[in-house]
Amino acid sequence: MKQKLARLGLNGRLALIAFTLGLIALFAGNPYQGSQVTLDAKELGIMVDRQVDHITVDELADWIIKGRSDYRLIDLRPENDFSTYHVPTAENVTVAGLTEYPIQRNEKIVLYSEGGIHSAQAWMLLKALKYRGVYILRGGLEEWRDRILFPNIPENPTPDQASLLETMKEVSRYFGGTPQARGQGKDSPASALTLPKLEMPSSGSPAVAGKKKKKEGC
Amino acid sequence: MNAPFYKYGLFQDEVSLVVAFVIGIGFGFFLERGGFGNGRKLAAQFYFTDMTVLKVMFTAIVTAMVGLYYLSVFGVVDLALVYVNPTYLLPQVLGGLILGIGFVIGGYCPGTSCVAVSTGRIDGLVYLLGIVGGIFVFGEAYPLVKGFYFSTPMGQITLPQLFNLPYGVLVFAVVAMALGAFAAAEWGEKKLGSRIVEN
Numbered sequence: 001m002k003q004k005l006a007r008l009g010l011n012g013r014l015a016l017i018a019f020t021l022g023l024i025a026l027f028a029g030n031p032y033q034g035s036q037v038t039l040d041a042k043e044l045g046i047m048v049d050r051q052v053d054h055i056t057v058d059e060l061a062d063w064i065i066k067g068r069s070d071y072r073l074i075d076l077r078p079e080n081d082f083s084t085y086h087v088p089t090a091e092n093v094t095v096a097g098l099t100e101y102p103i104q105r106n107e108k109i110v111l112y113s114e115g116g117i118h119s120a121q122a123w124m125l126l127k128a129l130k131y132r133g134v135y136i137l138r139g140g141l142e143e144w145r146d147r148i149l150f151p152n153i154p155e156n157p158t159p160d161q162a163s164l165l166e167t168m169k170e171v172s173r174y175f176g177g178t179p180q181a182r183g184q185g186k187d188s189p190a191s192a193l194t195l196p197k198l199e200m201p202s203s204g205s206p207a208v209a210g211k212k213k214k215k216e217g218c
Numbered sequence: 219m220n221a222p223f224y225k226y227g228l229f230q231d232e233v234s235l236v237v238a239f240v241i242g243i244g245f246g247f248f249l250e251r252g253g254f255g256n257g258r259k260l261a262a263q264f265y266f267t268d269m270t271v272l273k274v275m276f277t278a279i280v281t282a283m284v285g286l287y288y289l290s291v292f293g294v295v296d297l298a299l300v301y302v303n304p305t306y307l308l309p310q311v312l313g314g315l316i317l318g319i320g321f322v323i324g325g326y327c328p329g330t331s332c333v334a335v336s337t338g339r340i341d342g343l344v345y346l347l348g349i350v351g352g353i354f355v356f357g358e359a360y361p362l363v364k365g366f367y368f369s370t371p372m373g374q375i376t377l378p379q380l381f382n383l384p385y386g387v388l389v390f391a392v393v394a395m396a397l398g399a400f401a402a403a404e405w406g407e408k409k410l411g412s413r414i415v416e417n
Contacts, residue, residue: 011400015397015400018280018284018393018396018397019393019394019397021284021288021393022284022389022390022392022393022394023390025284025287025288025385025386025389025390025393026386026387026389026390027386028287028288028291028386029291029384029385029386030384030385030386031286031287031290031291031297031385032290032297032298032385105298105299106298106299106300106301132296132299
């Protein structure tokens with residue numbers, strides 16, 4: 001036996017290793033079992049502390065403008081709120097309906113609600129169900145309204161602020177909002193401002209958004 | 219720590235580009251060293267005189283498969299997070315045929331043509347220009363072929379799901395198939411290769 005092994009070339013030995021590993025695989029079970037994880041309270045705590053589970057409204061706006069399709073944006077508000085206004089590309093799902101909604105465990109999921117409580121709760125729910133890439137839109141729709149749709153623009157910006165403010169204005173107009181001069185926003189609360197019509201760069205019905213093709217792989 | 223790192227958000231898009239660059243350079247380097255920058259050598263596969271392509275490809279498949287299988291059994295890789303290309307049966311069969319015909323005629327596949335260009339081969343460069351032209355034509359014609367492109371969808375299906383077999387059985391079957399193919403290739407090369415003078 002030993003002599004036979006010694007006579008095998010490198011290729012023969014590699015073949016033997018592959019065959020042995022294949023043979024063991026017959027009895028080694030399902031690989032998907034090995035990847036199960038338990039809810040690690042400490043790990044989750046660290047994620048919350050470091051705020052890696054957040055994305056800002058600026059980042060989201062940037063993704064939408066760039067036309068990225070590697071994320072699913074989930075609107076957790078009631079249906080009639082959703083039909084009044086929602087962030088373009090969003091899909092409407094209630095927290096209770098999340099478990100049955102067709103999202104893959106490996107998709108990048110961005111959650112938002114009016115403020116942030118619902119999305120935080122849904123985040124925990126999805127994390128417990130072993131969804132990996134779950135993110136909360138920081139500040140929710142309120143922040144989207146205040147920072148993206150109706151941003152406050154100071155009237156006399158310093159030169160180094162100017163280009164940034166110009167970008168903010170452009171972004172705001174892209175999403176159908178109106179930039180606010182400073183002070184004006186205080187008098188009329190943002191919620192009273194007319195929200196843009198939905199035929200903006202919005203993707204429209206959630207059914208269409210759900211069919212989005214993921215571009216990945218070779 | 220678990221892989222895939224990108225999906226766990228361990229690094230962002232920018233870093234992933236750097237990682238892709240490093241892996242790509244390594245991939246290209248070893249393809250070149252394996253003789254895959256030579257169109258004649260590659261095309262010889264289709265005349266069964268040089269079975270290097272089959273051996274290299276099957277070795278890569280077996281290595282990756284066995285590696286991924288055991289890493290996920292031991293819980294190092296979360297296989298559920300590894301992206302699986304969705305299957306569209308008919309369009310992919312047709313695409314495979316077109317790629318195969320192009321491979322025989324041109325002597326390269328897309329990746330190896332880049333390898334050939336990197337060593338300054340003119341045929342590789344022409345091939346690469348052809349690819350870019352083809353991508354452009356396809357992009358422009360996309361609305362016309364879109365219906366066919368997404369026809370016969372089967373979803374993100376894997377062989378164990380398709381045949382309803384335990385995963386380990388499939389791993390073993392593919393390994394056995396590869397070893398059989400290696401043995402047949404060596405035998406065939408001795409029979410056919412000796413008759414044809416190397417060019």
